Amino acid sequence: MMMEQNVAQSLGLTEEAFMKIAGVLGREPNVTELGMFGVMYSEHCSYASSKPVLKVFPTEGSRLLVRAGEGDAGVIDIGEGLALVFKIESHNHPSAVEPFQGAATGVGGIIRDVFTMGARPIALLNSLRFGRLESPRTQQLVRGVVGGIGFYGNVMGIPTVGGEVVFDETYDGNPLVNAMCVGVMKAEELTRARAEGEHNPVFYVGATTGRDGLGGASFASRDLSEASSADRPAVQVGDPFLEKLLLEACLELIQEGVVVSMKDMGAAGLVCSTSESAAAGGVGMKIDLEKVPRRAQGMTPYEILLSESQERMLLVIRKGEEQRARRIFEKWDLEAVEIGRVTDGDRFLVMNGSEVAADVPVSLLTRGAPVYEREAREVPQPVLSDEERRKLPQPRDWGAVLDRLLDSPTIASKRWVWEQYDHMVRTNTVVPPGADAAVLRLKGTRMALAVTCDGSGRYTALDPYRGGLLAVAESYRNLAACGAEPLAITNGLNFGNPQKPEVFWQFKRCVEGMAEACRVLETPVTGGNVSFYNENPAGAVDPTPIVGMVGILRDADRILTTGFKEQGDVVLLVGHLRDEIGASEYLKVIFGRKLGPVPMVNLPEEKALGSLMLDLAGRGLVRSSHDLSEGGLAVALAECAIKSSEGVGVKIEAGHWTQGLGWDALLFGEGAGRMLLTAKQEHEKEVLEAASRHGLPARRIGICHGREILIERVLQRSVEEMRHLYEGAFTRRLGETHVR
Amino acid sequence: MKFGVIVFPGTKCDHDCLQVLREVLGQEARPVWHKETGLAGFDCLVLPGGFSYGDYLRTGAIARFSPVMETVIQYAERGGAVIGICNGFQILLEAGLLPGAMLRNRTLSFICRDVTLRVDNAQTLFSSLYRAGEVIRMPIAHGEGNYYADSETLARLLGRRQIVLRYASPEGELTERDNPNGSLASIAGIVNERGNVLGLMPHPERASEAALGGEDGRRLFESLIHSLKT
Numbered sequence: 006m007m008m009e010q011n012v013a014q015s016l017g018l019t020e021e022a023f024m025k026i027a028g029v030l031g032r033e034p035n036v037t038e039l040g041m042f043g044v045m046y047s048e049h050c051s052y053a054s055s056k057p058v059l060k061v062f063p064t065e066g067s068r069l070l071v072r073a074g075e076g077d078a079g080v081i082d083i084g085e086g087l088a089l090v091f092k093i094e095s096h097n098h099p100s101a102v103e104p105f106q107g108a109a110t111g112v113g114g115i116i117r118d119v120f121t122m123g124a125r126p127i128a129l130l131n132s133l134r135f136g137r138l139e140s141p142r143t144q145q146l147v148r149g150v151v152g153g154i155g156f157y158g159n160v161m162g163i164p165t166v167g168g169e170v171v172f173d174e175t176y177d178g179n180p181l182v183n184a185m186c187v188g189v190m191k192a193e194e195l196t197r198a199r200a201e202g203e204h205n206p207v208f209y210v211g212a213t214t215g216r217d218g219l220g221g222a223s224f225a226s227r228d229l230s231e232a233s234s235a236d237r238p239a240v241q242v243g244d245p246f247l248e249k250l251l252l253e254a255c256l257e258l259i260q261e262g263v264v265v266s267m268k269d270m271g272a273a274g275l276v277c278s279t280s281e282s283a284a285a286g287g288v289g290m291k292i293d294l295e296k297v298p299r300r301a302q303g304m305t306p307y308e309i310l311l312s313e314s315q316e317r318m319l320l321v322i323r324k325g326e327e328q329r330a331r332r333i334f335e336k337w338d339l340e341a342v343e344i345g346r347v348t349d350g351d352r353f354l355v356m357n358g359s360e361v362a363a364d365v366p367v368s369l370l371t372r373g374a375p376v377y378e379r380e381a382r383e384v385p386q387p388v389l390s391d392e393e394r395r396k397l398p399q400p401r402d403w404g405a406v407l408d409r410l411l412d413s414p415t416i417a418s419k420r421w422v423w424e425q426y427d428h429m430v431r432t433n434t435v436v437p438p439g440a441d442a443a444v445l446r447l448k449g450t451r452m453a454l455a456v457t458c459d460g461s462g463r464y465t466a467l468d469p470y471r472g473g474l475l476a477v478a479e480s481y482r483n484l485a486a487c488g489a490e491p492l493a494i495t496n497g498l499n500f501g502n503p504q505k506p507e508v509f510w511q512f513k514r515c516v517e518g519m520a521e522a523c524r525v526l527e528t529p530v531t532g533g534n535v536s537f538y539n540e541n542p543a544g545a546v547d548p549t550p551i552v553g554m555v556g557i558l559r560d561a562d563r564i565l566t567t568g569f570k571e572q573g574d575v576v577l578l579v580g581h582l583r584d585e586i587g588a589s590e591y592l593k594v595i596f597g598r599k600l601g602p603v604p605m606v607n608l609p610e611e612k613a614l615g616s617l618m619l620d621l622a623g624r625g626l627v628r629s630s631h632d633l634s635e636g637g638l639a640v641a642l643a644e645c646a647i648k649s650s651e652g653v654g655v656k657i658e659a660g661h662w663t664q665g666l667g668w669d670a671l672l673f674g675e676g677a678g679r680m681l682l683t684a685k686q687e688h689e690k691e692v693l694e695a696a697s698r699h700g701l702p703a704r705r706i707g708i709c710h711g712r713e714i715l716i717e718r719v720l721q722r723s724v725e726e727m728r729h730l731y732e733g734a735f736t737r738r739l740g741e742t743h744v745r
Numbered sequence: 746m747k748f749g750v751i752v753f754p755g756t757k758c759d760h761d762c763l764q765v766l767r768e769v770l771g772q773e774a775r776p777v778w779h780k781e782t783g784l785a786g787f788d789c790l791v792l793p794g795g796f797s798y799g800d801y802l803r804t805g806a807i808a809r810f811s812p813v814m815e816t817v818i819q820y821a822e823r824g825g826a827v828i829g830i831c832n833g834f835q836i837l838l839e840a841g842l843l844p845g846a847m848l849r850n851r852t853l854s855f856i857c858r859d860v861t862l863r864v865d866n867a868q869t870l871f872s873s874l875y876r877a878g879e880v881i882r883m884p885i886a887h888g889e890g891n892y893y894a895d896s897e898t899l900a901r902l903l904g905r906r907q908i909v910l911r912y913a914s915p916e917g918e919l920t921e922r923d924n925p926n927g928s929l930a931s932i933a934g935i936v937n938e939r940g941n942v943l944g945l946m947p948h949p950e951r952a953s954e955a956a957l958g959g960e961d962g963r964r965l966f967e968s969l970i971h972s973l974k975t
Contacts, residue, residue, distance in 0.1 A: 155855050159886075160796040162757025246755050246799025336778075338754060427857045427886045429951050430794075432761045446956060448764070561956070741852060 012036055016043030022375050029369050037355070038363045040307045041370060044273040045280065048537055051374035054503040055535040058513050061520040066529040068492060070195060077118040077198055077268065078188075079531020081493050083557050085450050088195065090124040090188040093132075093458070093497040093553045095536035099240040100182040104149025105156070108182050109243040110315050112157040115186040117269035120252050121318070123196035123259045124188025127431060128445055129158045130458040131168040131184045132497065132551040136177030138414040138738050143172070146180050147739065153243075154184070155425045160245035161252070165426035166434055167443035168458045172414045175462070178541035183497040183534070185458050185553040189447065196259050198268035198278075199285040200321045200347050205265055207279070207292060207345040210334060211251050211317040213300035214275070214309055217241050247316040254337040255318065261333065263326035270317040276310040276370075278319040279345075280353055284371035289352040292345030294362060306355065306362035321347060381513050382506035386468055388601040389587050397586070397596070403639075403668055403720040406595055408730055410636045410673070411643055413594050417734030418647075436564060439648070441486040441632055446561045453561035455489035460497075460551035467588050468603040469511040473518025473550055475603070478611045478677055480554035481526050482632040485615040486680060488565040488622030489556035494523060496533035496552050501545025503537045511548040512537075519550060525608035526615070528554060563622050568648035569655065569709050570628040575689045576655055576707040578638070578662070579614065579696050580679030581607075584670045590635045591673035606677045610701060614678055617699040626688045626695070633679040639672035641681045642714055646724045647731050654724050656710035659717065668719060683709060746970055748774035749787040751817070751833075753808045757795035758830065758950060765950045766791075770966055779811040788973055789826040790817055792833025794886070794948060804847055804889045805835035814840055826870060826969060827942045831887055834934075834944035843937055843944045844902070845894035850887070851927030857886040859959070860925055862933050862947060863913035866906045869936050871943045874968040880917045881961035883947035885925060885933075890946040892928040902935060910934035910945055 013023040016039055026034050026042055034042065048054055064073045070088055071080035078092035096111025112129060119126045131154055136143045158165045163186070200207070217240075258264050266286065268278045275297070283290040294309045304312075322330045327343070334341035348354070353370060355363040366373075389397070400406050410416050423438035435453060436444035442457035459480045465472025477494065484491040496519065501508040523530055539546045558564060586592060587602040621627045629649075633641045646654050663671055684692045689705060696703035713723045748766050752759045759776055766774035777784060784790070797808035808814070814836075821827045821842050829837040837843045850856055859882055867877040875881065894902065902908050910933040914923045919931045926946075934945030949962030 152854075159855055159888075160755070160757075160799060162795060244799070246796060246801065249755055249757070249796075249799075336780075424858050425855050427855070429857060429884055429886060429948075429957075430757055430761065432764065432951055432954075432957055435956055 013039050013043070016040060017047055018043050019375065022046055025373065026369065029366065037307045037310065038365055040311055041276045041363060044276060044311055045370050046374040050273050050277060052535060053374055054377050054379050054537065056376050057378060058516050061517055062530040063520060063524045064530055066493065069529060069531065070192065073530055073532040077121050079493065079495055080122060080195060081531065082192060083452065085452065086192055087447065088190055088192040089454070089555055090119050090122045090190065091185065091495055091553060091555055092118050092532050093183050093185045093495045093551060094118065094534045095181065095183045095497050095499060097179065097181050097499060097536050097539055100150055100180055101178065103240040104146045105153040106242050107240055108150040108153035109157040110241045111182055111184045112154055113243045113245060113248055113315055114271050115184045116161060116163065116248065117271065119186045119188040120255055121196065121198060121267045121269050123194040124190035125256060126163045126186050126188040127433060128187040128443065128456060129163050129165040129184065130456060130553065131165065131182065132458045132460050133168070133170045134176040134181035134462060134549060135172050137174050138172050140177070144739055150180065150182055151422050151425055157243055157245045159427045161249050162430050164428045164430050164434055165423065166428050166445065167438045167456065169460065170419050170422060171462060173462065173547065175547040179539050179546050181499050181539065181546065181549055183551045185495065187454070187456055187555060194259055196264055196267050197285065198266055198282050200266045200282040200288050200290060201286040202265060202324065202347055203349050205321050205324050205347045206327055206343045207290060207347065208320040208322055208330065208341050209297055209317065209344045210320060210339055210341040212244060212247055212314055213298040214312045215300040215314045216304065216308055216312060217314055219308060219312055241313055241315045244316050250337045250339055251316060251318055254333055254339055257333050258330060261329060263323050263330050264320060265323055266321040268319050270319060272313065274311055274313045280367055280370045282319060282321065283353060283367045289348040289350045289367055290345060291348050291354040291356065293356040293358070295358045296342050296344045298340055298342060306357045310355065379503050379509040380506040381510035383510050384507045386601050399667065399669060400595065403672060404722050407639050407643060407720065407722060409594055410590060410640055411727055411730040412734045413590065414734055416590060416636045416640055418732045420732060421735035421739065435561065436487065436566060440567055441483040442489065444487055444558070444564050451560055453558040453564060455484045455487045455556040455558060457483040458551060458553045459483060460549050462547035462549035463599060464588050464603045465511065465515050465550055466547035467601040469514035469548060470518040471603040471606060473515040474522045474606040475677060476550045476552045477519050477522035477526065478606055479634055480552040481528065481611060481615060482680065484554055484556035485618040486565065486630045486632045488563055488618060489558045490619055491526065491528050491554055491556040491615060493531050494528050494552050494554045495531055496550060498533065498535045499539050499546070499549040499551065500537050501540045508545055515548060515550050522608055526612055563625065565622055565627055565630045567631045567645055568629055568650060569645045569653035569683055572653055572709050573686060574628055574683040574709040575686050575705050576709060577682045577684060577692060577703055578679065578706045579617065579682060579701055579703040581676060581702055582664050582666055582671065583676050584666055585674045585676045586670050589637065589673055589675045591637065591669065604676045610678050613699040613701055614680060617696055617701060618680065620695055621692060626692050627682050627684055629683045631681045633681060635675065637673040637675050643727050643731070645681065646714060647728045652712050652724045653709050654711040654713040654715070655707050657707040657716040662704045662706050746772050746788040746973060747786060748772055749777040749784060749790045750774055751777045751779060751790060751792050751813055753779045753795070753797035753811055755795050755797045755799055756793055758793035758948065761950045762791050762793045765953045766966065769953050769963065770970065772970065777813065779813045782812050782816050784816050784820065789828065789969060790820060792829040792836055794831030794833060797832055797836065805832060805839040808836045809839040818842065821942050824939065824941050826973065828871065829944040830948060830950065831946055834946055835889065837942060837944045842942050843935060844898045845892055847889045848891040848893050849889050850891050855888040856925055857884065859884050860947065861913055861915050861923065862910045863917045865908050865911055869909055869940050870972040871965055871969050872909050873972050874964045878917060880913060880915055882959050883949060883952040883962045885947050887946055890926040890928065892932040894929060899930060905938060907935050907938065908932055909936055909943065910947065
């Protein structure tokens with residue numbers, strides 16, 4: 006008993022869990038079984054700490070075809086017989102240790118989650134966090150991660166269309182790599198990871214099983230330490246070419262109607278894909294490890310079951326259709342082996358030839374994991390006091406402040422990054438990366454898909470509840486800015502060690518904020534990913550919730566874009582103006598201060614802003630639109646001018662609209678719920694009236710004019726100068742990736 | 746006209762080419778699986794972009810041994826029209842249907858963006874609807890598009906006017922600044938001596954509809970349709 010218990014502990018099982026397993030089995034579990042329980046009960050697979058908290062997410066909605074937790078990814082109905090499948094997954098720990106392969110396999114994993122549901126993946130996005138870009142280590146990570154993401158997506162032929170990249174010293178040594186994939190399918194081709202039908206054959210398809218990635222799920226459930234590079238064998242190596250073959254073969258199998266269940270082998274490999282498919286269908290399963298194709302000699306049952314070798318799928322095929330399935334696998338030169346059968350009951354029987362390697366109840370393995378009610382302890386929030394606010398110096402040169410923000414890597418153009426991604430393949434990308442949201446046409450319909458991936462680390466660090474609200478509200482606004490109707494979200498929650506009460510409190514409050522925002526904005530949660538233990542020797546990273554939101558434009562000809570269109574158009578600002586400077590990029594870049602208060606959020610007004618934008622886009626009253634976020638109004642104005650194909654500038658008018666606020670808050674405050682619009686002069690009144698009808702304050706603040714941003718006696722910058730700073734920030738720090 | 750779009754394992758622009766040929770240009774087009782042989786009845790074969798066999802050895806190096814390539818070579822030798830785009834161009838080089846070779850981009854990174862191109866020969870099957878010297882816009886998306894050939898080959902290409910497209914400034918000048926991948930003589934697209942086989946790195950199928958931001962690529966396909974009809 007003692008020895009087995011020691012093994013159990015080294016596999017991350019608690020004494021309590023060990024006793025429970027032994028009790029149910031009526032005997033001591035063997036080492037293979039302990040390995041299976043260890044990995045299935047790990048935080049990564051069982052959501053032991055997060056499950057009680059995630060319950061507050063709203064998961065109901067009339068469009069939801071598959072709800073959170075029911076499939077590998079969420080599925081929503083978008084009309085015309087089509088459904089969208091989408092999900093986010095993190096690959097933070099592997100990317101910290103081996104950036105290229107870590108990021109590449111993260112992309113590979115999320116793509117599999119989407120096509121296992123029967124959908125053709127049509128878009129990839131990613132949300133990345135790194136330390137200071139000036140540091141050589143960060144530069145190496147950026148090159149590796151961007152290279153790895155590009156490598157996988159480019160070879161797969163799935164465009165990487167958007168996302169975000171943020172730099173902050175909190176992520177030094179623990180970068181965050183969250184990848185999102187969106188797929189589209191005919192609603193009737195929805196496929197489940199649900200094994201059914203006694204005697205149906207279980208097929209293993211794809212790459213051989215090796216020792217790579219052994220115990221990756223357990224690796225992801227620990228803090229990063231100096232010794233983490235010794236975990237490099239826990240990082241897998243990606244083969245996107247093989248995955249491309251798997252994708253095409255699996256979609257062909259689904260169209261042929263021979264598939265009962267499909268699941269990818271991701272975290273916890275074979276043990277997770279088999280047992281969870283069985284659990285979902287309420288059946289048992291019997292597999293034989295001797296039949297599993299291997300790439301290494303002398304692998305033990307433990308190693309075969311837990312290997313996380315990439316590009317492998319588990320399929321349950323309709324009995325009698327084995328030959329049709331085999332023909333399709335052969336067409337795509339794929340190795341497919343029948344490794345077992347679906348059985349009656351709750352028994353998961355793992356044979357190794359004639360010997361029993363493991364024999365455990367499916368339910369105990371998949372649903373028996375302990376759930377922890379973690380302790381949460383509130384952390385006092387550092388804020389800029391009223392006195393500090395009054396004493397905050399007003400810079401003498403606002404133009405120089407804007408220059409520094411445009412050159413700050415978090416705000417600057419990410420062209421250096423996304424030009425390394427094929428963002429056009431499949432010829433759907435109507436609005437390319439670099440906009441508020443990416444927009445893709447949906448061929449065969451009049452509709453377009455708008456999708457964004459946005460997170461809020463600093464806000465959440467300073468106020469987890471508002472950070473949660475803002476993560477959702479910002480994504481919502483990104484879609485609204487394109488004229489899309491936001492429909493649903495997926496999320497990636499990146500936090501520190503949940504056993505620390507302060508970290509768990511951040512997690513809990515953040516989820517509560519996100520849940521509240523999703524409820525009011527009517528964008529239910531379809532699924533997501535929790536990544537804990539994002540810590541390095543210096544402590545936890547800023548808690549970073551990432552939201553991936555999808556929306557639909559009913560008319561692909563009515564897409565709104567960021568760039569100013571024509572001289573003489575009026576510039577309008579919708580939303581409240583407040584003296585909010587806390588948590589801003591301005592405070593951080595100019596004063597080196599990371600302090601709240603985080604801007605307040607009014608959810609009904611965010612919802613009204615979404616409705617207003619739909620209304621205006623539908624009536625064709627708006628010529629350009631851009632939501633205000635990092636860097637506030639000044640950066641938004643600069644971006645609209647820089648992205649104007651004609652280089653159109655703006656002249657801000659003096660007047661009552663400033664409400665007597667200081668230029669710091671006016672120009673650089675990051676108040677929520679605001680949108681910058683331009684319209685033809687003759688439509689000014691109609692737009693302002695529409696805003697008022699939706700209960701939102703709006704005013705004219707200037708006019709499209711010249712080739713510069715001009716606020717008389719305050720700020721003057723030419724569009725060309727700003728473009729140089731904004732577009733060149735990465736190249737100045739990282740060197741050229743290409744000439745022009 | 747009837748187009749065959751060849752699909753190797755790892756080809757990724759097959760759907761895009763088929764859609765442009767069928768939906769935008771109203772032509773007949775079907776995918777041709779790389780294991781097919783004895784192709785008949787096609788007016789043009791298109792080798793689309795992608796990463797055939799993952800391009801793990803060298804771009805196009807494995808695809809050229811696919812069963813279908815023997816037929817493609819015979820088809821080209823009989824004078825049939827063949828277009829190789831991006832990876833398709835790389836495969837045509839490996840198969841010896843076009844001269845030269847590809848190196849990694851000068852910057853060693855994958856590049857996806859619009860480029861401006863100068864039409865150097867507007868008298869080929871594939872370029873007759875452009876004006877000589879015209880500057881057009883198309884996207885590139887590749888990691889190995891740095892065209893190379895020895896000096897004799899280059900002299901032949903120049904002498905026989907086999908260079909169809911070159912990376913150029915919006916004003917039509919050949920500068921290093923406008924040469925995204927470091928190609929020899931800014932070469933973006935060439936034809937064989939007989940003029941029936943075209944290889945190009947830019948993606949005309951991605952520049953065939955206004956909704957995607959450009960239509961200059963469509964005229965390449967239209968040129969061929971026009972040339973073969975008359």
